[in-house]
Amino acid sequence: MAITSIKNLKEFSTNNDRFEGAHTLCPGCAHSMIVRELMNCTDDNLVISSNTGCLEVSTAVYPFTSWDTSWIHIGFENAATSVTAAQVMHKVRKKKGNLKDNDAPVKFVAFGGDGSTYDIGFQWLSGAMERGHDFTYICLDNENYANTGGQRSSATPVGAHTSTAQAGTHSYGKKQKKKDIVSIMAAHGSPYVAQLAPNKWKSMAKGFQKALEVEGPCFINTVSPCCTEWKFDPKDTINLTDLATDSLMFPIYEIIDSHELNILYRPKNPISVEEYMAAQGRYKHLFKPQYRHIIEEVQKDVDAKWDLLQRREEARL
Amino acid sequence: MAVKFDLNEREVWDGNYAASQALRQADVDVVVAYPITPSTPIVENYGAYVGNGYINGEFVMVESEHAAMSGCIGASAAGGRVSTATSSQGFALMAEVLYQASGMRLPIVLNVVNRALASPLNVRGDHADMYLGRDSGWIQFGAFNAQEAYDLALCAFKVGENHSVRLPVMVHQDGFITSHTAQNVYPLTDEKAYEFVGDFVPVDDMLDFSRPVTYGAQTEEDWHYEHKAKQHKALMDSRKVIDEVFAEFKEITGREYNRVESYDMEDADVVIVGLGSTVETARVAAKNMREKGVKAGVVAIRCFRPFPYDEVRDVLQNAKAIAVTDRSSPGGAMGAFFNEVTAAMYTSESRPMVTGFVYGLGGRDFSIEEAERIFAEQQAHADAGHITTEIQQFSGLRGPKLGFFKTARG
Numbered sequence: 033m034a035i036t037s038i039k040n041l042k043e044f045s046t047n048n049d050r051f052e053g054a055h056t057l058c059p060g061c062a063h064s065m066i067v068r069e070l071m072n073c074t075d076d077n078l079v080i081s082s083n084t085g086c087l088e089v090s091t092a093v094y095p096f097t098s099w100d101t102s103w104i105h106i107g108f109e110n111a112a113t114s115v116t117a118a119q120v121m122h123k124v125r126k127k128k129g130n131l132k133d134n135d136a137p138v139k140f141v142a143f144g145g146d147g148s149t150y151d152i153g154f155q156w157l158s159g160a161m162e163r164g165h166d167f168t169y170i171c172l173d174n175e176n177y178a179n180t181g182g183q184r185s186s187a188t189p190v191g192a193h194t195s196t197a198q199a200g201t202h203s204y205g206k207k208q209k210k211k212d213i214v215s216i217m218a219a220h221g222s223p224y225v226a227q228l229a230p231n232k233w234k235s236m237a238k239g240f241q242k243a244l245e246v247e248g249p250c251f252i253n254t255v256s257p258c259c260t261e262w263k264f265d266p267k268d269t270i271n272l273t274d275l276a277t278d279s280l281m282f283p284i285y286e287i288i289d290s291h292e293l294n295i296l297y298r299p300k301n302p303i304s305v306e307e308y309m310a311a312q313g314r315y316k317h318l319f320k321p322q323y324r325h326i327i328e329e330v331q332k333d334v335d336a337k338w339d340l341l342q343r344r345e346e347a348r349l
Numbered sequence: 350m351a352v353k354f355d356l357n358e359r360e361v362w363d364g365n366y367a368a369s370q371a372l373r374q375a376d377v378d379v380v381v382a383y384p385i386t387p388s389t390p391i392v393e394n395y396g397a398y399v400g401n402g403y404i405n406g407e408f409v410m411v412e413s414e415h416a417a418m419s420g421c422i423g424a425s426a427a428g429g430r431v432s433t434a435t436s437s438q439g440f441a442l443m444a445e446v447l448y449q450a451s452g453m454r455l456p457i458v459l460n461v462v463n464r465a466l467a468s469p470l471n472v473r474g475d476h477a478d479m480y481l482g483r484d485s486g487w488i489q490f491g492a493f494n495a496q497e498a499y500d501l502a503l504c505a506f507k508v509g510e511n512h513s514v515r516l517p518v519m520v521h522q523d524g525f526i527t528s529h530t531a532q533n534v535y536p537l538t539d540e541k542a543y544e545f546v547g548d549f550v551p552v553d554d555m556l557d558f559s560r561p562v563t564y565g566a567q568t569e570e571d572w573h574y575e576h577k578a579k580q581h582k583a584l585m586d587s588r589k590v591i592d593e594v595f596a597e598f599k600e601i602t603g604r605e606y607n608r609v610e611s612y613d614m615e616d617a618d619v620v621i622v623g624l625g626s627t628v629e630t631a632r633v634a635a636k637n638m639r640e641k642g643v644k645a646g647v648v649a650i651r652c653f654r655p656f657p658y659d660e661v662r663d664v665l666q667n668a669k670a671i672a673v674t675d676r677s678s679p680g681g682a683m684g685a686f687f688n689e690v691t692a693a694m695y696t697s698e699s700r701p702m703v704t705g706f707v708y709g710l711g712g713r714d715f716s717i718e719e720a721e722r723i724f725a726e727q728q729a730h731a732d733a734g735h736i737t738t739e740i741q742q743f744s745g746l747r748g749p750k751l752g753f754f755k756t757a758r759g
Contacts, residue, residue, distance in 0.1 A: 077558040081423065094572050097563040102555035105565035106422055106449045113416045114423030117381050120407045121427035122556055124378045128405060132557040156419070159412035 041233065044072055050100040056090040060266025062256040062273065063087050063172050065230045067143065070170060073237045074244055076137040077101070079122075081115035083148035084108040086179045087172060109153035111142040112160035116167050139244050140167040146187035147177040149253075150211050161220040161249045168243040168250045171213065174258035182261040186211040189281070190333070191326045192314045194261070199317040204326050209333070217251035218287040224250040226286035226296075231273035235296045239286060255282045263313020272311055279308035280338045285345075293344045305331040351376075352402040354539065362534040364498040364527035368434065368460045368520065369394035371502035373404050374542035377458075378429035378549070381409045381420030383439060386472050387524040388462035391434035414439035418446040418459075425455040426564050428551030430506065432457065436524060437464035440478040444485070450517045451486030452580065453564055454552075456509030457517040459487070460502060463625065464524040465711045473712020474524030476624060476676040479653065480685050486580055488518040488587055489653040493628045495532045498522040500604060503537070506546045507594045514587045515552060516580075521653070523626040525712065537602065545601060584655045591652060608652035609660040613639065617646025618669045619727035622661075622690050624650055627674060627708075627715050634720030645724045650686075661693040670702045670727035670736075674744075676709045683741055683754070702736050702756075708744040719745050 050071045057064050063086060071078060078101045082088040088105045091098035106114050119140040125131050142160075144153055149171040157169060176194050177183040184197040188206045193199040197206040217225045223246045228236040236254070243250035257273050259266045276282040277297060284297035306327050309315035318326050354373065362370065369391045372380065382392035396408040411417050414435050425431040435443060440461060450457050466477040482489060490505060492498040498520065505518035522528055537545065553562045568576055588608065595606040612632050614620070619638075621631040628649040638645035648664055650657065665671055671694070675684025682688075687705035694703055706723060709715040723744060730736050739752030 079427070079555055089567055092563050092566040094566040094568040094576075097566065099561065099563055101561050102558065103561070103563045104423060104426055104555065106419055107445060110416060110419035110446070113381075113411065113419040114426075117379065117409060117420035117423035118427035118555060120381075120409055120420075121379050121424040121429045121431075124405070124407050125427075125429055125556065128378075132554065132559060136558065138556070138558075155412060156416055159416055163409070163411070 044237070050078065052098040052100060054096065055098040056093065057086060058260050058266065060259040060269045061086070062174075062230050062269050066170070066172055066236070066254045066256060069230070069233060069237055070141060070240050071101070073240045074139060076139045076244070079104075079115060079118050079138060079140050081105065081111040081118075081142045083111040083142070083144035083153055084179075085145035085148055085172075086174075087143055087145065089179060108148050110156045111144050111148070112153065112157045112167075112169055115140045115142045116160045116163065116165035119165050119167055140165070142167065142169045144169070144171055145177075145179070146171060146173040146175055147185040149173070150186040150213055158220065161217060161222060161251065163249075165249055166247050168240075168252065171251070171253045172256040173253050174256045174261070175210070176258065176261050178258045178261045187213070190330055191309075191318050191323070193317060194314070204318065204323040214251070214253050214287070218290045220249070221290055222251055223248040223289055224286065225252065227253045227255070227282065227284060228296075229255040229273050229277050229282055229284055231270050231277060232284055232297050235284060239296070242286075261314065264311055268311075275303065275308040275311055278303045279305050280334050281305060281308055283338060283341055285341055291349050293341065293348070295341060295345050305334055351405050354403045356536050356538065358535065360534050360536055361531050362495050362499070363529050363531045364492065364495040364522040365390040365462065365529065366394060367495040367499035367534050368502050368522070369398075370536060371499050371542075372432050373398045374537070374539050375430060375432075375503060375506050375546045376404065376406070376543060377432045378406045379409065379424040379431050380406065380433055381411055381417050381424060381431070382433045383411055383414045383417045383435070385414065385436050385439035387464060387474075387528045388434040388436040388439075388460065391460050391462070414442040415446060418443040418450060421457045422446060422450050422453065422455055425450070425457050426453065426553070426555045428554035428556050430510075430549040432460070434460035434462065436462045437466055437478050441466060441481060444481060447482060447485040447487060449565065452576070454515040454580070454583070455517055456506070456515055458502065458505045458509060459517065459519045460498075461519050461521045462524050462528045463521055471711040472524070474526055475710050475712065477678065479521050479624075480677045482519060483654060483685065486516070486584065487654060488516055488584065488591070490518065490520045491624055491651055491653055492520060492522040492527065493626050493649065494527055495530065496534045496604075498527060499534055499536065500598065500602070500606070503542055503546055504594050504598055504606070508587065508591050510549060511590045512550070512552060514583060514590050516583060516587060521625065526626045541601060545598065588655055588657070606651055608657040609664055610649040610651050611664045612647040612649070614646040614648065614664055616644050618644040618731050619724050620646045620648055620665060620668045620671045621720060621723060622648045622650070622665070622671060622673045622686075624653065624674070624676065624686065627676065630715055630717055631720045634717045634724060637717065637721055638724045643724060643728050656689050658689075658693040658696070661690055662697045665690075665694060665701065666697040666699050668701045669731035670704070672704055672706055672723045672727050674706045674708055678710055679707060679741070687741070702730050704730070704736055704738065705741045706744045707741065713745055715745065
């Protein structure tokens with residue numbers, strides 16, 4: 033059963049607390065906010081899986097665990113597979129009537145970082161989506177392999193400096209565009225996909241609830257600013273997320289049944305990509321004269337993507 | 350209720366079909382699988398049982414063998430009986446997750462239809478995949494024919510799920526030679542088979558929310574070592590349970606299994622030690638050699654992991670010359686099986702002569718004549734009182750004779 037009242041953030045944040053505060057995520061990491069919100073938005077039992085990554089290594093270091101619910105981690109790539117197979121086992125055992133509590137509703141959720149979602153676990157995720165299991169996959173997208181020191185992933189945006197796409201005298205950082213994972217997941221025929229952000233906590237909670245309630249494979253890409261690798265002050269995580277959503281670098285939207293696109297947040301006063309980039313150390317080289325044109329190129333891309341989203345929303349496709 | 354499956358007292362099954370019938374009778378809850386020759390029919394058959402109501406489980410076809418074993422882990426942690434099958438490249442792709450399954454102490458049963466590893470690509474049987482699994486922390490049983498593929502699959506569930514064991518189990522059979530050869534198989538009735546295997550009783554059930562569990566935690570230098578040592582101890586301790594399960598199986602079927610099988614070993618001077626279907630070839634050769642006055646015997650490993658060092662030593666200590674046969678490319682060393690047997694024999698008083706034979710790679714036929722030649726060579730070592738050839742030889746290989754390593758013992 034979903035929590036119906038999410039008007040009050042303070043009340044919501046203490047509801048049904050199944051994610052313990054004692055973890056080793058960096059101060060200012062958005063991962064824990066997103067995970068807590070998922071776990072607080074439902075009263076149903078949860079089976080959660082995690083791919084290898086920041087969340088996993090920070091929440092289950094023996095003999096401790098932050099998970100006050102069933103949780104499994106196998107490898108870097110297979111959280112979608114493990115949790116959907118658990119869901120199949122649940123179906124069989126429910127039919128046979130040998131569950132501890134046969135009638136209690138259970139939800140199945142997988143978490144992965146962008147490295148495990150966009151790159152190494154892409155095949156496992158795609159397979160689980162295609163099979164149509166009733167589960168929700170949530171990507172904690174911090175646009176790099178933060179757990180291993182900040183290497184580029186296919187979620188890293190153009191122009192960002194990473195340890196394997198270095199900015200220097202002959203390079204402006206990552207050359208390739210970010211993979212459009214939301215469209216790819218929608219193209220699987222998913223009943224619900226969305227891109228959400230922790231600063232817009234109410235729309236995020238509602239999106240999570242929709243994904244949990246809808247039967248079938250749902251996918252949500254969440255923006256998770258990484259103070260360590262994006263280089264900003266840990267106290268500014270939500271401020272930085274505001275810049276991400278207001279610059280439309282991260283538009284907030286959902287796609288229902290692969291065609292009904294709804295924009296969930298329209299900034300009243302959109303800011304420039306430049307302003308968003310200026311707040312982060314990973315883009316500082318772009319402010320040198322020889323690389324300034326990259327900021328303009330990214331702005332053009334962001335404008336075009338926003339235009340496309342609005343047109344898709346209007347056309348319902 | 351599942352639809353009743355009619356069985357005759359004697360069926361004609363190949364190894365794959367025999368294994369799939371064991372899965373049906375054990376009432377496996379979930380099979381997560383990806384097809385690969387020659388093991389494919391095992392999971393296809395399970396899917397057909399589900400599709401026709403012969404079993405109340407679920408069949409999940411995933412997009413790779415890595416996902417197949419990943420799914421088996423998730424399903425097993427969710428507290429039910431889980432099995433799958435694979436071969437060769439599929440087994441290699443699973444390798445990462447095999448270690449996770451055993452480390453999490455999940456009693457998954459994996460039917461491995463042995464096949465060579467590429468390159469060059471080859472779909473026929475050798476033991477390269479079986480060897481790849483030898484450090485993965487799984488129990489490994491070897492079936493030499495279709496009846497054994499069936500019997501050992503039933504035993505595998507009972508051993509692995511025993512709460513003092515809690516380890517995954519592989520049941521190996523040879524690709525095509527066993528998996529695709531129809532033979533007489535005497536199945537148990539469904540009732541008897543299920544009674545033998547028993548209900549699945551979960552430990553650390555992810556679907557018991559009154560007691561949340563964390564699977565797959567991280568341990569570094571502070572705890573990893575203790576976990577792995579404990580896992581090794583569980584494997585070593587499983588020997589007792591395996592013996593008990595084999596004894597119980599004999600009681601209800603009359604069919605006897607031992608972790609080490611021995612044939613004509615009472616007075617044997619020369620011995621072939623083998624794995625898989627090769628054992629049956631060697632047994633015929635031993636009988637032929639005995640007619641020629643050579644005291645030949647055969648020792649076969651039923652339980653490759655945990656390796657039965659004590660039993661191997663005890664059964665071989667009175668032999669004079671022993672040939673250990675490796676059906677896997679040794680890759681710059683002695684064969685792995687040769688090394689195991691030799692290590693066991695080094696702890697004996699008698700320390701008999703041991704040589705190694707690589708043979709049958711990529712499904713190259715291992716003939717009775719070839720086995721007889723190996724026996725004759727062992728007799729020559731025994732008569733001379735020392736090893737008269739290189740210690741490692743290649744049997745049945747075309748072209749110039751290939752051999753490596755010489756003994757320093759006179």
